[in-house]
Amino acid sequence: MAEDESSRAEQEEALVALIEHRTKEVQHLRQRICYYQSQLAEAEGRLQDSQSKLANLRGRRISFSSDDASLATKRAKLEQRVIGAEHIHGDSENQQSRTKLLIPSVSPAISQPMNSGGLVAKTNIPLEKTAASVKVKVEESNLSSMDIEVVEIKDRGTKRKSEQKELVTLVESRSSPTLIGPYSSNIIPSQHKRKLRGLSVCPVNDQLFVTSALDGLVNLWKIQGRGSSASLLSSTLCVSPGARRWPEDIAWHPHRNSLFSVYAVDAGDSQISVLNLNKKGRPHVTYLEEKPHVKGIINSIAFMPWEDTCFGTGGSDHAVVLWSERDENVWNPKTLHRNLHSSAVMGVAGLQQKKIVLSAGADKRIIGFDVNTGRADFKHQMESKCMSVLPNPCDYNLFMVQTGVHEKQIRLYDVRSMFTELHSFGWKQESSESHSALINQAWSPDGLYISSGSADPVIHIFDIRYNACTQSQSIRAHQKRVFKAVWHNSLPLLISISSDLQIGLHKE
Template identity: 55%
Template sequence: MMESHHHHPPLQKPKLEDDDDDRTRNNPDGKPQHPRQDDDDDEQEEGLVALIAHRAHEVEHNRNRISHYKSQLEVSERRLKESRVSGSPASDRGDPQPRPPPRPSETGGGVPSPAASRPPPPAASRPQLTILRSTPPPPPPASVKREPESRPSPPQPKAKKKPKRVLEKREHEDLIPSICSSSSPCTIRFQGSTHISSQHKRKLRSLALSPVNDQMFITSALDGVVSLWQLQSKGHSASLLSTTDCLSPKQRRWPEDITWHPDGDSLFAVYSADGGDSQISVLDLNLSGDKKVTFLQEKPHLKGIINSISFMPWSDLCFATGGSDHAVILWNEKDDLWKPKTIHRNQHSSAVMGVAGLQQRKVILSVGADKRIVGYDLLSGRAEFKYQIEYKCMSVLPNPSDFNLFMVQSGQPGKQLQLFDIRLRQTEIHAFGWKQESSESQSALINQAWSPDGLYLSSGSADPRIHIFDIRYKASNPSQSVQAHQKRVFKAVWHRSIPLLTSISSDLNIGLHRIA
């Protein structure tokens, strides 16, 4: 389960920068531990005090690691219990829960609103952002423990069922009729923020929440380090559990984009296709040392930066990547190896900036710097639709509740965010944005996130603000803006079961913004 370590360097990484000198490794002052004969008693006492302080930090760091592994153990035990309980034909769905919501057709067109779906909440009421139907809190751990050596082969079928389990717990909700239905926004009340140092040495790049544990999230930066965090005190603070160097082996490039494996036990990152470098890395959170990060041998992208990576929300486990070579690649796992398949290289005439999968159909959405939005149907092997808009596209984000609704970020000033319905061809159903005070151009490093109920969008901005948009609000300006950081805000994400918004910024801080 948890490996014992007989030396200390890996545990020192969050605080200590260099482990290359055994003489200085155990002394935070960087002084050799072999005292000179002429050292006086004062110097020895100072060294002892420093060593005690270092050991105290080491103890605290190990406590954080134990907390992390306990959380991982609960998830593993819960999966094992579910697999043993679901021994009936229904186990093909991988969900022992007694009330799965009705699942949309895999091959149908649009998704009709279920008869039992709730009507959109009235504009005057504030949505319950603290409740998530799709991801209930984990149950108490089962009595059976998973052994680390049992990972490779037997659990593979279970890993492929896990995304389907998450999919079945998601219920389609017809939100599109509520768009632009209110003349006044429904604002969210915040009750304070906490800012903590990201401990990265260069500008932050990625922020992603764990799909299975709402208290875990990762950050990455241009220093190539991926940091694993755990919330503490109901979102009032966060502790750093581990840091991992994920620079590519040849060019020493940082991860351009990162996504969690749906099981929540590993992270997949994309890099560049230039210089024959590795294009995909896998960071296994259950391992340590040199085996923790591996690079896939396959290199299907031909040139340039790989801009986007996203796991598809389907029963068969796979992920897609989009790159500057105009290509969209789909990766499937076969015999413990991830194999790429080119979906298309000629649907875009410029860099693919974002990829995502539709919930109810085997359709991959891709958006590009060529101003195109493409929906590619894997079953028919052709593009089902292509939209051409007026400005270059930078990302695409399907709504978590209404499976027909998706957002595209573009470079259009004042209307950076556009909403589309997959059932309506080439029709923008709403657009909103903001006026940037510090910059005229829209950066592709600015990202958005949906609230769990699908009614709100949060966006970073070149200004030190988080912009929040209520899709029911008729106006195109933000329903509210939160002063969040000292410099540019890259992204702000909503936790699913905790009333919290977490953000990252070029001020190198992580913001924790508590929702009342």
Template identity: 55%
Template sequence: MDARSLKKPKLEEPDGDVLDDKEGEALQLLIKHRSAEVHDLKKKVAFYQSELESAEKRLVSAELKLARLRSSSAKASNEMRAGGQTLGNDSNSCRASRPQLVIPALGHSANGALLFRGPSKSGPHLTVEYSRGESSTGLKVSSDPQEMKKKQKKGGGITEQKEHKDLIPSVRTCSSSCIIGFQSGNYISSQHKRKLRSLVLCPTNDQIFATSALDAVVNLWQLQDKGSGALRLGTTDCATPRQRRWPEDLTWHPDGNMLFCVYSADDGDSQVSILDLNVTGKKRVTFLAEKPHAKGIINSIIFIPTVDSCFATGGSDHAVILWQEKDGAWKPKTLHLNQHSSAVMGVAGLLQKNILLSVGSDKRIVGFDLLAGRSEFKHQIECKCMSVLPNPCDFNLFMVQTGAPRVQLRLFDIRLRGTEIHSFGWKQDSSESQSALINQAWSPDGWYLSSGSMDPAIHLFDIRYNGKEPSQTVHAHQKRVFKAIWHQSIPLLTSISSDLSIGFHKVR
């Protein structure tokens, strides 16, 4: 047989439109060859994609280990220096301590006014105590969180330290989430005439909470029957004197005896008010004379954990303002005006770190060092930011709410600056628009986030779950849910909604 007759056809595409048998066979072999080639390349792409993801995870893990190692080394060094300086002193007087919480007793005066007292003999209490140093901004801040001294309380009670827990290594490590069982919710009227705006827990007694609404009224509540409902303790008109504006946001004083409200900076109206719960009558609400914000809505107010008698406000004028109590009066100081190029939507102070976080519509996250008086970092993301919330247990972890549908929540490690360690969100059935009024809250153990929604539902997220969707959804209310907060002493979620009701959702 001629050797040429055994030669295989060349794997080339034939010319012309008419194919003979040999050309057809050659084309079939060419297709088979290239199909195998495509299949092999796809396998290689999948392999290297998997290798890339594994390498990225190993990189983040190594960075976290390095950060923890540096933190441990710094802590050990500080403890050695502190030990050398306090040698021979009583050990109980020289132990470094973290901020402590104390639950005060709640009572009433002879005329029926609600009283918020400090430590008493009736139960456990918490106090927040810091050692202070002068910063370059003139604020009295803690010079070293590791060297905060535990001060002796006046009176009885049990002190409890807020301990740091390293939660970040467990983030996004589970393929399934832990489901929380809830009983059927109980609902009461908020007794507001217009849509609710805010819901805040008293920092010294979480059975006390306050609500505000577009009717400019602030209602004070106390839980009843272990969270089955609540009794309204009082109601106060907090509308501004000139334009009758409602509070845009409110927060508790750390002592739990006053509520601070912020408004709008337009038309020369009052910007901050103080509702003193130990005062009755018209003098219960006072408006601060200072008006440091230039224009627009003041979106956020928060007390700073590491600064003595100081709160921060962020507004639509791009400004972050610090307010500090001096000689019985609250004095404002501009922290920064040009770190954001758009409205500042949220501010938050980190526990045991002298850094104030701010987020804005300019898609920027800014960490400002209160000791140095300058920005520590700036991080730009791809969508606008609406709020920021530090984790209550892991002092390095914080959450940012964004305007991206289905990816509304982002987790960050303060040590890794711009590195996002997890993101998740939800799909809204009623609308894809994102509202800055839909707020989040951390569970006391730091593992869960609760969020309201434009839909009548509360979404829960387990940060250990590696999925991006809610770990579970609690259907509640008749209209959109603004916020759902966790209580510290009772297994309970309390929520507010635009249906003008307050919901109580007990954990089984």
């Protein structure tokens, strides 16, 4: 009798879980239906508007003399341009097959035909004006005596806000990838003496990016010639004050020209440094007094995409900490959780539409922690260790997880149905070296592509619409393994760093 009751309870529990899963699935499908209904209504309105304009235009033309051959010719050409414009507009709205590197707020570019070499034909890409009005004035002198003055003119600058798009429905929707490029690569010396570790593009000034390395230096670069080259503006020693450790990870402040670095925290050393680039003279480094992490390495730092400025850190002590800004260089840390992960936290990120902090752990767990309720919103167990988590810049429900499985290093998930993997893809590693947590990925600004470094001297690019499990294309430009390749916000440019101590500028 007891066994029957136990069996009945297990069946009931399984059915409850199944109902919950299918309820979420139904809700997700309903959201898709609502989205496409609204898109259809807008498209029909635009079509009717274009048709009425064309009818009015034809009516006015008919009122003129019909035997005027030159006017008839002009009318035919005009009609062809109108119809062609409508066709192009429809393609860009409905197919969403953009292939160029544009800021999400810019209208999607038109799909380009494949040329004989299999690459996309070139088009001119508009450069969006930078969101922050900042200037970098550099004296013409040697680097050792160079003074940098960053002048803020308007409201400290603002981080770009991408337009929300429904990209989940496009995942794995095509049998062939849409290629981008071709790329021309320019390799320049990084000016670091040891292996590079970090790379980040400034969110408030498109001309600037930084690199960090095991030598403890943070180098500030200025992009030249629309991405054809870069010049070194400053080199600042940013080691921790006690153990003299290098930055493990770096992140720009979303509204200021300041860079945050995290370190190993053993022996009570400082955990966060702030490299301020707004001061007159050489860049100035300060260290935060708070020390919420208790041991090991802080593996990840990421600013949250919320109105109130804050950033999260994840460390080898299994902890996820949220740091809230009280004043400039005054931050209040709060430990969100220390026991939900049973191993090192390798990556942290924030969801745009809800105050949830995602964390990826070496314990094979993905956890979404709700800051408002103070508890985990969801937990997901993977089959291999997780080394990073990265939300899509355009579809706020879509995010990727980097895992340690060869040829399936990248996994895509919808936060609304966490237990269903949307797609997985990766690359076959040529070297015998094990997969490294130092290999990082980055989203393209339009949210359709992912770039990844590799243990080989190759940059891999993935089209999330491609239904295969392999990369859509690769770029060979370095001599040793590539740690990271990031997309520029407004230029058709990829920037990469490698253990060959070189920086790659890959321009379309």
